[in-house]
Amino acid sequence: MIESDPVFRALGDPTRRAVYERLAAGETNVASLTAGLHVSQPAISQHLAALKSAGLVRERRDGRRTYYRVQPEGLAPLVDWVARTSAFWPERIARLKELLERMDP
Numbered sequence: 001m002i003e004s005d006p007v008f009r010a011l012g013d014p015t016r017r018a019v020y021e022r023l024a025a026g027e028t029n030v031a032s033l034t035a036g037l038h039v040s041q042p043a044i045s046q047h048l049a050a051l052k053s054a055g056l057v058r059e060r061r062d063g064r065r066t067y068y069r070v071q072p073e074g075l076a077p078l079v080d081w082v083a084r085t086s087a088f089w090p091e092r093i094a095r096l097k098e099l100l101e102r103m104d105p
Helices: 005-011 014-024 030-037 041-053 072-103
Strands: 057-062 065-070
Touching (some): 005 014, 014 041, 030 041
16 A cells, blocks of 8 residues: 555545645634534544544544644655656656657658
8 A cells, every 4th residue: 555545545535625624724623613514523523533544633632622633744645646746747748749749740
């Protein structure tokens, strides 16, 4: 399994991406996330568990409440993957351009 797979799986779901984006704006609790996303509290909790399992969020307990925030370093595998693949395409495109120029009469 590639290191970035859990991050892709976690962010592949639109609701989880929305939860992650809301948390990127600042730490909040499940009740606040539920109010803004029109998703049940148990569903939000499941999405948070998936994000936490992928290393994208962390939790902090304060009494009976649990607060969640993004863990920016959790995106490192995704950033690494983008860097590797972005280095791949310019060379391929340059070769394709050369081939097309040679084929052009």
